[in-house]
Amino acid sequence: MEAGYEPERVHQLLGRTLESIDRLDGISSADPAAADALRTVRLTRANLEDHWMRALRDIERSAAMVHWRASHLGPFGLRSLTALGDSLPDHLRVGGVAPVSIPPARRSELLGQLDWLDRKALAGDASPGAPTGIELADLAEDVAYWVQRDGEFATEIVELATSNMTVARLLGAGSFPSAFSSRIVRWMAVPNGPDTGVDRDRYARSLSTALGSLVDDPAACLDLLLDERTTYALAAWDRLDATALRNFVSSGLMDGVLADSTRLADGFEVLRTLTRISDGPLDDGMSAGMARGVALSMPIYFPPLAGGIFQTGNKPVRVSEFALTIGTYDEVANLFGSVMRDEDAAAALGVALGTFTDHELTRDDVDLTADGALTDVVHLSLLLDQAAVSEQAQLILEAAAERAHRNGLASMLGTGTHIALLASGVGAAWRSAASLAIRTVTDAIDDVEPERLAGASIASRQYERIWMSAMANALDRPATVSAARRDPTIRAQVTDFRERLDEIERCDDPQRRSELVIDLRSAAEGSVVDEYMDEVTATDGLPTIR
């Protein structure tokens, strides 16, 4: 894919983006009716800050932009970076860089600056003498230049990362090759991570910065996750910044596969590793960032995974497409149980489940009366029910799945191997939409009365969703439509059923919704749709989750 930019327009865009962020910041309301809208506003603002501003700042810091600003030249015109050729400094040129040894004096100077900035940072970022953004950016540019040319100097810097916390911070302040950043992450995480004697909080912040710097290279993220020791270290260390780690993990597991579907097998290898360590050293739970990143990526993995669930207990869960056994049923349930210990991750799993369920129920070729049509949904629902370690987790999953249905997330993103890559940003766009659903659920969960918790069941919610989808299908079937045309009583009945379905869809209270479903099921008995509904509810496996 060609990359390029027009400097004057980029500079203008930066200003407009800042204005938009300021305006969104200024929107507020005390009216409870505006709560959802305000959440959307906050999410939009966060996306402008996290995606737009970050990308624009990276371009602004590039030498090409510095030259442009300094010389007041007119626009370069929109050309690819490769076409800019000699007008670009070496580190912006695409492709290989000729090796050059760093002069000894320059090496000493850069190492000295690294040491000096790290000492300045010891008192904290808020202290008067702390390194400034410009100091870090300037040093990052110089170090990035030489690590691409001198392999020995690059190795020296990598090895310094575990004792000088500023090294990894440079990754967030400049443009380094992903290969170099990956080396830093691997070196810091394994085996030097949780066992090191340095200031653990500074170390964690430094490593979190390094992880964040790789998010734009999903393939590099997935490559790192394939290294079992790195994955274990990241899953084990809860001091890491949860957002940075979540973004790193979802970039690898989701975007990495969206960009290259042949890497789905690699993603499952990572899940196999996590299954193994969840059953062993991480039995008490994994880091929040890892849990959230895994959960957000599940729309990609649920379909092949659900298709590999056959029996419970110690029977294997096998992804036949890759001849890969993830673990036994109990071990895979344990993995999701470990993920669900984090509320946000539990909600993300619920959103993924809701997305998967809707997709399965609304496929063009689906016949709900055929045996096996809903087997995958049923098996996955039962596994997640077993995995939910608390009633709170069940409630969160149930609520999030419903929210995903209401927000129409299935239409945004196909699932599994049928993912439609609508644009290169579809993974992040879906996660942005999923985040809104997750926030809605986790914000509301604190208001739930304790006695409500006892009634939660993922499988029950799934059964309700399947039943309602089948009912909607039943009302639209040609046999129903023609019966309604002939008989006014049937026509009135069908109208009544449609209105009740609409009422159920609009109902926000899960308990009230269940009552309405029960009422509608009673009313439907003996009606024109009864035979079809009996066929659907008799399909293999469905009575199990009732």
Next chain:
Amino acid sequence: MSLDRYGDVDTWRGQRPDLCRATLAHNQHQLHGAAEDLREHAWRFDQQAEELEAIARVQIGLAG
């Protein structure tokens, strides 16, 4: 929000710009949806206010 006009392919191209545009498009859709919901909310309140006014007028008429 008209940020999409300034951030089109004439300004920047590549995987990251595509991601930014896709995210913005989705957020704009969500914002328009939220605005529609609020407008409908306001309309319903207006309807209720009119009904209450009508009831009040009838009651005043009966009392008079």
